[in-house]
Amino acid sequence: MSSExxxxxxxxxxxxxxxxxxxxxxxxxxxPWEKRCHALLDVLDYHKIVNTEEKRRGTESIGTEMxxxxxxxxxxxxxxxxxxxxxxxxxPNDIANKTKEVSDRYGVTL
Amino acid sequence: xxxxxDHSHEExxxxxxxxxxxxxxxxxxxxxxxxxxxxxxxxxEIRKQIEVLDSRSPVLGSKLVAKAWLDDAxxxxxxxxxxxxxxxxxxxxxxxxxxTVLEDTETLHHMIVCTLxxxxxxxxxxxxxxxxxxxxxxxxxxHEPRAVLKEFGxxxxxxxxxxxxxxxxNQRYMVLPLRPKGSENFTIDQLEAIVTRDAxxxxxxxxx
Numbered sequence: 001m002s003s004e005x006x007x008x009x010x011x012x013x014x015x016x017x018x019x020x021x022x023x024x025x026x027x028x029x030x031x032p033w034e035k036r037c038h039a040l041l042d043v044l045d046y047h048k049i050v051n052t053e054e055k056r057r058g059t060e061s062i063g064t065e066m067x068x069x070x071x072x073x074x075x076x077x078x079x080x081x082x083x084x085x086x087x088x089x090x091x092p093n094d095i096a097n098k099t100k101e102v103s104d105r106y107g108v109t110l
Numbered sequence: 111x112x113x114x115x116d117h118s119h120e121e122x123x124x125x126x127x128x129x130x131x132x133x134x135x136x137x138x139x140x141x142x143x144x145x146x147x148x149x150x151x152x153x154x155e156i157r158k159q160i161e162v163l164d165s166r167s168p169v170l171g172s173k174l175v176a177k178a179w180l181d182d183a184x185x186x187x188x189x190x191x192x193x194x195x196x197x198x199x200x201x202x203x204x205x206x207x208x209x210t211v212l213e214d215t216e217t218l219h220h221m222i223v224c225t226l227x228x229x230x231x232x233x234x235x236x237x238x239x240x241x242x243x244x245x246x247x248x249x250x251x252x253h254e255p256r257a258v259l260k261e262f263g264x265x266x267x268x269x270x271x272x273x274x275x276x277x278x279x280n281q282r283y284m285v286l287p288l289r290p291k292g293s294e295n296f297t298i299d300q301l302e303a304i305v306t307r308d309a310x311x312x313x314x315x316x317x318x
Contacts, residue, residue, distance in 0.1 A: 035163060039163060
């Protein structure tokens with residue numbers, strides 16, 4: 001297969017590609033963190049800190065492996081973190097320190 | 111059931127969330143707290159937005175459908191300009207997105223998808239189900255809709271054309287389903303009660 005197919009179709013442009021898997025028709029409500037994540041991105045969009053297009057672009061440029069392995073909201077929070085870092089609004093140290101504080105708070109080892 | 115292999119969303123659904131937070135939840139909590147500490151956002155805004163998310167549900171869409179079934183003039187306005195008709199009912203289509211309602215007829219059935227991501231008329235239907243966002247639905251809806259519908263238990267006769275409508279960031283769709291036979295004397299409340307989210311996406315028909 002020639003590589004130009006990679007160029008013609010971005011990773012998220014999947015309509016009509018090969019798929020024989022059945023649709024997993026389950027209902028579940030959002031986990032609390034997912035709802036908070038959705039609300040967070042809405043608030044960031046409202047304030048034009050990370051707008052919806054930037055978030056979308058972040059989830060689309062996450063790479064095919066992460067795109068396949070992360071769930072919907074996992075992609076959102078990673079995308080938002082990346083955009084915030086890229087814009088210099090938060091620093092890697094901010095994230096390192098705060099995730100350590102939060103994981104200690106819950107008795108979790110990251 | 112499905113035969114997803116790797117990267118299935120089933121794996122995520124099986125994790126119980128009354129346990130300790132995982133990596134992504136810790137990241138979410140951390141990003142939120144950092145942004146609040148830097149005064150870029152307020153905790154109150156997150157809380158309020160969660161309430162807004164909770165307030166949106168398919169009940170809103172069902173009100174548009176029921177009214178369209180009973181009121182021909184409203185139906186015409188709804189089909190001509192979904193944004194304005196929704197505003198009439200107190201529903202704001204935020205984001206400046208175009209909101210178009212597609213009418214099913216005896217010879218035409220509509221289905222909604224977003225092949226690129228998960229664009230969905232959240233303002234009238236609330237949050238989309240996982241399957242709408244799944245790669246299986248996004249890949250297959252556009253080129254084998256009848257097979258997809260069959261998995262939902264929906265059979266559309268061959269005499270009825272199926273139109274698949276691909277949503278975008280700027281264009282959201284909702285289906286105005288056929289009013290079922292036998293509902294002729296229903297009150298508006300009764301009509302609202304029979305309209306399902308899946309019928310407004312177009313993967314199900316409304317029956318009594």
